[in-house]
Structures are given as structure tokens and as C-alpha cells.
Amino acid sequence: MDQNAPDPPSRRPTLSQVAKAAGVSEITASRALRGGSAVAKTTRQKVERAAQALNYVPNRLAGTLAGGASRQVAVILPSLSNIVFADVLKGLETRLEDDGYHPILGISHYDATREEHLLHDLLSWRPAGLVLAPTSGNAATRALLQAAELPVVEVMDTDPDAADMAVGFSHRAAGRAMAHYLIGRGYRRMAYIGHDIATDFRALARLDGFKDGLTDAGHILSDTLILDGPSSVPLGREGLARMLDRTTPRPEAVFFSNDDMAVGGVFHCQTAGLSLPHDIALAGFNGLSIGQALPTPLTTIASNRERIGFVAADHILRRLKGERPSRITQIDFRLLPGSTA
Amino acid sequence: MDQNAPDPPSRRPTLSQVAKAAGVSEITASRALRGGSAVAKTTRQKVERAAQALNYVPNRLAGTLAGGASRQVAVILPSLSNIVFADVLKGLETRLEDDGYHPILGISHYDATREEHLLHDLLSWRPAGLVLAPTSGNAATRALLQAAELPVVEVMDTDPDAADMAVGFSHRAAGRAMAHYLIGRGYRRMAYIGHDIATDFRALARLDGFKDGLTDAGHILSDTLILDGPSSVPLGREGLARMLDRTTPRPEAVFFSNDDMAVGGVFHCQTAGLSLPHDIALAGFNGLSIGQALPTPLTTIASNRERIGFVAADHILRRLKGERPSRITQIDFRLLPGSTA
DNA sequence: AACCTTATTGACAGCGCTGTCATTACTTGC
DNA sequence: GCAAGTAATGACAGCGCTGTCAATAAGGTT
Numbered sequence: 001m002d003q004n005a006p007d008p009p010s011r012r013p014t015l016s017q018v019a020k021a022a023g024v025s026e027i028t029a030s031r032a033l034r035g036g037s038a039v040a041k042t043t044r045q046k047v048e049r050a051a052q053a054l055n056y057v058p059n060r061l062a063g064t065l066a067g068g069a070s071r072q073v074a075v076i077l078p079s080l081s082n083i084v085f086a087d088v089l090k091g092l093e094t095r096l097e098d099d100g101y102h103p104i105l106g107i108s109h110y111d112a113t114r115e116e117h118l119l120h121d122l123l124s125w126r127p128a129g130l131v132l133a134p135t136s137g138n139a140a141t142r143a144l145l146q147a148a149e150l151p152v153v154e155v156m157d158t159d160p161d162a163a164d165m166a167v168g169f170s171h172r173a174a175g176r177a178m179a180h181y182l183i184g185r186g187y188r189r190m191a192y193i194g195h196d197i198a199t200d201f202r203a204l205a206r207l208d209g210f211k212d213g214l215t216d217a218g219h220i221l222s223d224t225l226i227l228d229g230p231s232s233v234p235l236g237r238e239g240l241a242r243m244l245d246r247t248t249p250r251p252e253a254v255f256f257s258n259d260d261m262a263v264g265g266v267f268h269c270q271t272a273g274l275s276l277p278h279d280i281a282l283a284g285f286n287g288l289s290i291g292q293a294l295p296t297p298l299t300t301i302a303s304n305r306e307r308i309g310f311v312a313a314d315h316i317l318r319r320l321k322g323e324r325p326s327r328i329t330q331i332d333f334r335l336l337p338g339s340t341a
Numbered sequence: 342m343d344q345n346a347p348d349p350p351s352r353r354p355t356l357s358q359v360a361k362a363a364g365v366s367e368i369t370a371s372r373a374l375r376g377g378s379a380v381a382k383t384t385r386q387k388v389e390r391a392a393q394a395l396n397y398v399p400n401r402l403a404g405t406l407a408g409g410a411s412r413q414v415a416v417i418l419p420s421l422s423n424i425v426f427a428d429v430l431k432g433l434e435t436r437l438e439d440d441g442y443h444p445i446l447g448i449s450h451y452d453a454t455r456e457e458h459l460l461h462d463l464l465s466w467r468p469a470g471l472v473l474a475p476t477s478g479n480a481a482t483r484a485l486l487q488a489a490e491l492p493v494v495e496v497m498d499t500d501p502d503a504a505d506m507a508v509g510f511s512h513r514a515a516g517r518a519m520a521h522y523l524i525g526r527g528y529r530r531m532a533y534i535g536h537d538i539a540t541d542f543r544a545l546a547r548l549d550g551f552k553d554g555l556t557d558a559g560h561i562l563s564d565t566l567i568l569d570g571p572s573s574v575p576l577g578r579e580g581l582a583r584m585l586d587r588t589t590p591r592p593e594a595v596f597f598s599n600d601d602m603a604v605g606g607v608f609h610c611q612t613a614g615l616s617l618p619h620d621i622a623l624a625g626f627n628g629l630s631i632g633q634a635l636p637t638p639l640t641t642i643a644s645n646r647e648r649i650g651f652v653a654a655d656h657i658l659r660r661l662k663g664e665r666p667s668r669i670t671q672i673d674f675r676l677l678p679g680s681t682a
Numbered sequence: 683a684a685c686c687t688t689a690t691t692g693a694c695a696g697c698g699c700t701g702t703c704a705t706t707a708c709t710t711g712c
Numbered sequence: 713g714c715a716a717g718t719a720a721t722g723a724c725a726g727c728g729c730t731g732t733c734a735a736t737a738a739g740g741t742t
Binding site: 012055057058059060061062064065070072080081083086087089090093094097100102103104105106107118120121122123124125126147149232233234237260263264267270271289290292293294295 | 353396398399400401402403405406411413421422424427428430431434435438441443444445446447448459461462463464465466467488490573574575578601604605608611612630631633634635636
């Protein structure tokens with residue numbers, strides 16, 4: 001509590017104090033508490049009792065410094081405003097915790113400089129591994145990664161030249177899949193509405209894939225609207241309103257950068273009295289539950305973010321045990337036909 | 342390790358190597374890199390150049406062990422599925438990063454045992470501070486906190502007997518405020534629909550406050566429906582459907598445990614052809630953007646989660662500088678009258 | 683009984699860094 | 713030009729723990 005008061009009286013108990021209390025050597029106490037090694041059952045109990053009595057909490061800084069492997073994993077994500085990355089983090093944390101590991105977190109805010117800085121900072125804690133959803137193909141970052149000599153997983157995409165491992169799916173393929181689906185449904189005049197794509201290069205990859213898909217079938221994108229700022233429901237709503245306002249005839253189908261945006265579009269249609277998908281078709285990306293709970297379930301592509309996080313953590317952990325998980329792991333997306341397109 | 346080997350293939354460079362390269366003593370290198378202390382400008386430059394050349398990344402485990410204060414802050418949250426805690430985490434991370442601190446994360450899953458375990462685990466990293474959104478008034482946890490002797494902030498509520506500091510607002514007061522508002526709007530027969538409340542005791546507090554508010558005005562809650570599982574849009578939708586199915590006459594107004602649930606309710610009304618708020622009034626809690634973007638903006642109470650996280654981190658940091666931020670900090674909620682009630 | 687295992691415990695030397703106090707170099711005042 | 717002060721640097725010890733190897737005790741073999 002009191003920061004100023006000189007507090008020599010109550011320093012946290014150390015292993016040596018536990019050892020003394022249990023009447024054994026420090027190293028024996030260490031082994032007893034860590035389990036595994038050869039320690040007599042009675043000795044172990046004595047030590048455990050002493051630790052309990054003193055309210056001993058081991059100091060892993062010291063342990064890691066002396067022994068080797070940390071049980072912390074650095075995690076760098078571009079954002080937490082979007083539930084998508086919270087999902088990834090949840091999957092990560094769940095798997096890590098199973099093995100007594102913990103994430104140290106950094107948020108890059110889609111800023112490459114910040115990402116690099118974070119990387120340097122987090123590496124200084126000597127984590128056992130690193131998981132990141134890269135913000136860009138930053139060269140400096142890549143160099144640091146290569147030099148870091150620790151298991152690294154890049155999540156959310158399947159970049160074939162990932163520094164080490166990658167867990168995710170191809171956003172380009174996802175965009176293409178949506179194009180094929182919409183074409184198959186008979187839509188022709190198609191538009192795209194997205195949030196600030198300069199920063200979110202995975203959204204950009206989806207757009208590129210979408211265009212590719214249209215091209216495959218001999219079509220082209222009839223209209224594109226990119227709005228400033230992070231994706232959100234209100235932004236999507238505003239986007240569709242503006243697009244319909246400025247373009248005649250209106251597009252037959254609109255692909256949004258993600259579900260948040262698309263749900264905004266659905267709301268606009270409700271307000272404007274447009275019936276889905278008759279008057280206009282809308283599609284999103286991510287498969288958020290909000291979109292599926294709409295009176296008209298959103299047509300979208302489900303990504304399994306939590307699983308991506310989980311598998312990423314698992315890869316780190318397995319690597320630490322000496323195994324060699326595959327370099328690129330595909331976590332499939334799935335097109336969810338709803339009733340909006 | 343082998344001390345004699347001239348150049349162990351690829352261990353990370355240490356401060357001593359940097360010092361050697363710069364032709365100064367270890368401690369001088371340390372001071373040069375940390376800045377502040379008295380080091381000649383030329384010396385500092387030499388050291389910085391050497392560090393750069395060697396690609397030196399300091400080892401904070403060693404630094405913290407030797408020197409004192411860690412730059413990690415333990416964070417324990419009950420969940421990440423709900424955007425609410427992701428928001429808090431975002432605020433925390435933002436403020437911490439400003440000062441070069443980083444969160445180590447643990448998720449309790451609304452489980453008191455797990456929370457206690459996490460606390461023990463995270464404390465073993467000797468964090469400089471601790472932020473948690475308590476899952477319960479767990480006694481063992483509280484004891485650990487008291488003994489921990491580090492700045493602790495409990496977030497999301499303003500528990501007057503917080504172990505150390507608290508940043509948030511009274512959920513009870515929020516519930517009451519909603520009751521008063523709805524009564525003021527003329528609604529009488531009111532119901533509540535919530536998610537698994539056994540675990541989420543802040544939602545329970547809101548319900549209690551809501552009941553209090555009704556009692557204040559001489560009314561009582563006409564119906565209550567608690568559903569299993571975490572809150573979600575589909576769950577709220579299902580909840581309202583079930584309630585309307587089983588109860589006649591239907592309630593005039595329904596207060597949901599949060600916005601996710603309430604938005605589900607709105608969707609159900611859209612599907613069932615009920616007009617809001619004429620046929621039935623709905624209200625939520627949190628002030629999520631999704632609710633505000635609905636064709637009928639949701640009546641709700643806005644909480645400022647990100648700010649709570651930010652202020653919590655700020656309190657920790659200030660405490661570490663020797664200041665004494667106030668024990669209980671209120672981050673006000675605000676009733677947002679929408680068009681659903 | 684001498685010998686060999688195996689189980690259990692401990693001594694020792696650091697891990698990489700920083701706090702403390704001491705030392706040296708360089709100014710400045712009179 | 714010399715005492716006294718300031719700036720810059722370094723030697724040393726130790727943070728709390730674990731890996732390595734050695735030592736001892738206990739049990740089994742021929």
C-alpha cells in the first residue's frame with residue numbers, strides 16, 4: 001500500500017526462506033516446488049507446507065533468468081476495437097493458460113512504426129514465443145523476427161513468406177469466394193463499401209480477391225466507396241446511404257469490408273424501406289453472431305478467429321516442446337448464405 | 342554456459358558485450374542506454390552505436406531482478422467474448438504503452454477459482470501493478486491482494502471495500518436509473534431478460550438496482566427471464582420470443598441485461614411485427630454502437646469502458662510515481678434515450 | 683562382503699543487469 | 713597554483729532462482 005514508507009519489514013518471502021523453514025537446501029526446495037525431479041515424498045510435503053505457511057509466490061523473473069525458458073508469449077495485435085482480434089486473443093489466452101503461459105500484449109493500432117517499437121519492447125521480456133497479426137510487411141520488423149530466434153506465428157493470414165509459422169486463411173481467396181457466390185446468385189452490377197483500407201491490409205486483400213473473382217467471370221466492380229476511420233456499424237450504414245445517394249442505377253449487390261459495416265447497411269435498408277435481397281443484396285465478412293441474428297440473416301463468410309488464436313498458441317507450445325508444427329496452417333473460412341444476398 | 346567460447350554462435354548480445362564493443366564498463370553502458378544519469382555525450386553515443394550494431398535488446402528480466410520495478414502490469418478480466426472487456430483492455434493498454442508498460446493478461450471466465458489461480462500465477466512475474474475486474478468477492482483473492490503490496494485497481498464497479506483502488510461506476514445505480522427513466526416514460530408492467538447471472542454479478546447488481554428503482558415508485562417487476570450462457574444477440578432474441586410466448590398480457594417494457602441481449606430483442610420485434618416502443622418498449626445497457634445504429638436507436642445506458650481502463654492504468658502509473666490517486670473513481674454512466682423506450 | 687545401482691540431497695557458479703560507494707578527471711575560486 | 717567541488721566512470725556485490733556435477737544414503741547383486 002504505502003509507497004513512501006520504508007518497507008523492509010515485509011519483503012516477499014524468497015525460496016531460501018522457504019528452504020530454511022523446511023530445513024532443506026534451497027535447491028531441494030526448488031525441486032520440490034517445481035515437481036518432477038527426484039525429491040522424497042516427505043521432503044516435498046515439508047517444503048510445500050513451508051511455502052504455504054509463508055505465502056510464498058515464486059519469482060519467475062529470477063527463475064527464467066537462471067533457468068531458461070520464460071512462460072510468457074508476446075502478442076501483438078493491430079486493434080481491440082474490433083471483436084475479431086478480441087476473439088483471436090481469447091483463443092490464444094485459452095490455450096496458453098492450459099500450459100501455465102501468459103500473453104504479454106501490445107496493440108499496434110495498424111501502425112508499422114508502433115509495431116516495430118512494440119516488438120522491440122516485448123522482446124526485452126524474453127518471451128518464449130511471439131504471436132502477431134502483422135500490420136504490414138514491414139522490413140525492419142521482419143528482420144527483428146528472423147533474428148529473434150524464437151517461435152513466431154503470424155496469424156489471420158497465410159502469408160507464404162511468413163518469417164516462421166502462419167495460421168489463418170487467405171483473405172484474397174475469401175474475397176474471391178464471395179464474388180463467385182454472388183455471381184452464382186445472378187447478381188451482376190456489384191459494388192464494394194469498405195473502411196479505411198490503407199491501414200487494414202487484410203481487408204484490402206479481400207477486396208482484391210473480390211475483384212479477381214469478378215474478373216474471372218468477366219465482370220468488374222461497378223462502384224467502390226472507402227470511408228475513413230475504423231469499421232463500425234454506423235459507418236457501414238452511412239456508407240450505403242451515401243452510395244445509394246450518389247449512384248444510379250443502384251448496385252444489385254454490395255460487398256462490405258466486414259460484418260459490422262454490412263449490418264450497418266442492413267439497417268440503412270430497413271430505414272430506407274429497401275427489401276433484402278430483392279431491392280438490393282448485401283454481404284459481409286466474418287460471420288459475427290450479430291449478423292446471423294438479424295431478421296434477415298446476413299450473407300457472409302465465417303472466419304474462425306478464436307480457433308486461429310488457439311492453434312497459434314498451440315503451435316508455439318508444441319515448438320517449445322521440440323515438435324515441428326507445419327509452417328502454414330489453414331483455418332478454413334466458410335461461406336454462410338443468409339437471406340440478404 | 343561456456344564462458345571461454347569467444348563467440349557463442351548466436352546467443353543474444355548482452356550488455357557486457359555492448360560495453361566491450363564501446364570500450365566502456367558495463368555499468369556505464371547501462372547508464373548510457375537508460376539515459377538520465379551522468380554520462381558524457383560522446384560516451385553515450387559510442388554506446389548507442391555499439392548497441393545498434395550488435396542489435397542489442399536489453400533483458401528486462403535481469404534488469405527488473407537487479408533493479409526493482411517491473412514494467413509489466415497484471416490484468417485479469419472475466420471474459421473477452423464481450424466487447425465490453427475488450428474495450429477496457431484497450432484503454433488499459435493505451436495508457437500503459439505511453440509509459441512503456443505492458444499488460445500480462447489472464448482471463449478468469451467468471452470463475453473464482455480460476456481467478457485466484459491466475460492471480461497467483463501473474464504475481465509470480467512481479468508486476469508493478471494489478472488491474473482486475475473481479476469475478477466475485479472471493480475471500481482468498483482479497484487476501485492475496487492485500488498481501489501483494491502493489492497498486493491494485495478493481496475496475497468496472499465502485500466497490501467501497503475495494504482492496505486498494507476502484508475505477509468504474511455503480512451498476513446498482515445504473516439499474517435504478519433505468520427504472521426511474523422507464524417509469525417516467527409511463528411504463529408500468531415491466532420485465533427483465535438476462536443472461537446467466539450466477540456468474541456475472543455486475544449484471545445482477547443492475548437487476549437489483551432496477552428492482553429497487555421500481556420499488557421506489559411503488560411498482561414491482563412483473564416478469565423475469567434468465568437464460569443460460571453468455572450474453573449474445575441471438576440469446577436476447579430467443580429470450581424475448583420466449584417471454585412473449587409464455588406471458589399474457591405482454592410487458593409494457595423490458596430491461597435487458599445488456600445491449601447485445603436488447604438488440605436481439607429488437608430483432609425479434611422486427612420479425613414479429615411489433616412496433617417499438619408502441620407495442621413494447623425495450624432497453625439495454627452499455628451504449629454499444631450497434632444499438633445506436635439501429636433504425637430505432639436503442640434506449641440504453643452508456644458506460645465508458647475504454648475510459649475506465651485508461652484511468653485505471655493511469656492510477657497504477659501515478660501510484661508508482663509516488664502520487665496518491667483517489668481510492669474510488671467514478672466514471673459516470675449516462676442514460677441514452679433512444680426510440681425503443 | 684565388496685560392488686554396483688538408484689534415489690535423494692547439496693555446493694557452486696552463474697543468468698544479465700543495476701544500486702551503492704569509490705575513484706579518477708576536470709573545473710573553478712581565490 | 714592548490715584546495716574544494718563537480719562530472720564521469722568503474723569495482724563490487726547481489727537480485728532470486730536453476731543447471732551441473734558431486735556427494736551421500738539406501739537397496740540390490742553375486
